[in-house]
Amino acid sequence: xxxxxxxxxxxxxxxxxxxxxxxxxxxxxxxxxxxxxxxxxxxxxxxxxxxxxxxxxxxxxxxxxxxxxxxxxxxxxxxxxxxxxxxxxxxxxxxxxxxxxxxxxxxxxxxxxxxxxxxxxxxxxxxxxxxxxxxxxxxxxxxxxx
Amino acid sequence: xxxxxxxxxxxxxxxxxxxxxxxxxxxxxxxxxxxxxxxxxxxxxxxxxxxxxxxxxxxxxxxxxxxxxxxxxxxxxxxxx
Numbered sequence: 001x002x003x004x005x006x007x008x009x010x011x012x013x014x015x016x017x018x019x020x021x022x023x024x025x026x027x028x029x030x031x032x033x034x035x036x037x038x039x040x041x042x043x044x045x046x047x048x049x050x051x052x053x054x055x056x057x058x059x060x061x062x063x064x065x066x067x068x069x070x071x072x073x074x075x076x077x078x079x080x081x082x083x084x085x086x087x088x089x090x091x092x093x094x095x096x097x098x099x100x101x102x103x104x105x106x107x108x109x110x111x112x113x114x115x116x117x118x119x120x121x122x123x124x125x126x127x128x129x130x131x132x133x134x135x136x137x138x139x140x141x142x143x144x145x146x
Numbered sequence: 147x148x149x150x151x152x153x154x155x156x157x158x159x160x161x162x163x164x165x166x167x168x169x170x171x172x173x174x175x176x177x178x179x180x181x182x183x184x185x186x187x188x189x190x191x192x193x194x195x196x197x198x199x200x201x202x203x204x205x206x207x208x209x210x211x212x213x214x215x216x217x218x219x220x221x222x223x224x225x226x227x
Contacts, residue, residue, distance in 0.1 A: 034227050049153055050226075051219060054203035079226065091227060111227060117205070119219075120226030121153035132154045135223035 001063045001075050005055050007082040012092060019076050019094045026073045028100040030107045032093050038086040042126045048081045048090065051119035055079075058118040066095070066109050069146075070102040077110060079120065112142045147212070149176070151190075152221035155197065158190040173199050173208045176218060191220075198223055 002019075012033055020029045036046045063075045072095050079091040093110045097103040114120075122133040149164045156162050170176040177194070180187045191197070194208055200219045201210055212218065 048226075051150070051152055051200070051203070051221070054200055054219070057203055115227035116224050118226045119152065119200070119221065119224055121222065122225045123153070132222065133225045135225050140223075 001060065001067070002077070003056055003059045003063060004076075004078045005050060005052075005059070006078070006080060009080070010078055010089065010092065012089060015076070015078065015092060016094060019074070019096070023073055023096045025098065026096040027098050028103040029094060029096045030100070030103040032107050032111055034090040034092070036084050036086050036088050036090055040126065042128070043086050043124060044127065045125040046084045046086075046088075046090070047123040047125060047130075048084065049121045049123070050079075050081045054119050059114060062110060062113040062117060065113070066106040069109065070095075070097065070106040071099075072097045072102055072106045075106065075110065077114065079114070079118070081120070083125075109146055112139075112146065115139045116143065147215055148217045149180070150217065150219040152219065154222055155190050155220050159186055170212055172212060173201065173206065173210050173218065176212060177208065196222060 016031050059077050063077060066075060074096045076094040084090060093107050095103040095106040116135060116139045124131050124133060147166050149166055151159050151162055168179060170179055177191050181191050197220055199206055199208060201215050202217055
């Protein structure tokens, strides 16, 4: 399991390649990438705050839970914090398994849980001011399907 | 024990951390103690349904005991991903 919380950008291609290259006997690698959206057309930046220490522990617990539930050989969770511009990559997950179903499901599980169980908070900065992004009820509801 | 605040809770209170010398029995007792401090604390803790709490970096309920706790953190629902 590879858990990383960092301020600097990451190279999706390089990360995905390195992740795939270090697997043995895995027939499937799934990756997901989250990107800063500018829904209103006036987003200057997305600021991401987190809780150093707890963040890494929470992400590791989520990855361990995924490994208990599905036959995955490996998982990567990489999440940025700090100030990001529109269209920058915020985070990625990668999972590896012998068959694709486990890799897909584990990746979805990681995403659902890290959205509302890992201590990150997003703030949108626009010309009009700054606003903390509110948690969505659908994100909390998504946990119940697992 | 250290009490940490994140996101708008930190902004409303005006700083990221307090050190508490008292020994509240539960998270709720700590909340009551903080509410009594100043108006900005009372405002930040006015609606507990809008808040989450972690004790020693684990998510807990507001009735959780604080026996032996070293770090309590208050923050809004998380919005990662």
